[in-house]
Amino acid sequence: MRVGAKETAACYEAAASIRESLFGNFTDALQRVEAGRTLSTSRDVTFAAALALALSGKEAQSQKLATELADRFSQDTIVKFNYLPAIAGRIILGHNEPTKAIDALRISSPFELGQPGDAGFMPALYPIYVRGEAYRAAQRGSEAEAEFQKIIDYRGIVINEPIASLAHLGLARAYVMQGNTAKARTAYQSFFRLWSEADPQIPILQQAQSEYATLH
Helix, strand or coil: CCCCCHHHHHHHHHHHHHHHHHHCCHHHHHHHHHHHHHHCCCHHHHHHHHHHHHHCCCHHHHHHHHHHHHHHCCCCHHHHHHHHHHHHHHHHHHCCCHHHHHHHHHHHCCCCCCCCCECCECCCCHHHHHHHHHHHHCCCHHHHHHHHHHHHHCHHHHCCCCHHHHHHHHHHHHHHHCCCHHHHHHHHHHHHHHCCCCCCCCHHHHHHHHHHHCCC
8 A cells, every 4th residue: 555556455355354254254355355355346356245244144235236347247258157156155045045056157168267366366167166165065066076176276366365274164064064073174184274273262273173073
């Protein structure tokens, strides 16, 4: 901000809004959404705001921004085949309709291994992550496993996005769903190693620790 790079600052706020919403810090996420959108209403910042809102349970507000994206960037490949499906899938999942969410994400399949955004914010593989969560919500453990494994396998694409670590947690939960306690325990432990210095009060970490404690 001091050097006038408002768009870069907005992208950092955008990335933070997704991170905080994924980790369960919804109040912080909403503050980051507002901060980012105050600085910029660009394509990537608007996507981040819409996804963060959907992840925070604000589906109506998220849909409003998704409609804005579709209207302003109707010919944009990334918007059409990556951003909008990810947002739609997460909104539908928030309405507890996982099968419809999976259907909404189908259009992104040929394109979802790309790296959208720019140097300040490259939100890669989010359609895959949302699909994994949708399969998990639909009690389709083996298919959820496959989606989360993709994120782990493509570390060079996902880089330092928060879903890079959360994929290990998603994988653990998918294994639990399949009754594979041994693999679930290993996946949880991988997640905990990545988060060994994390704030112990982060909601997603507390949830994971609670789940791990119930494994037999």
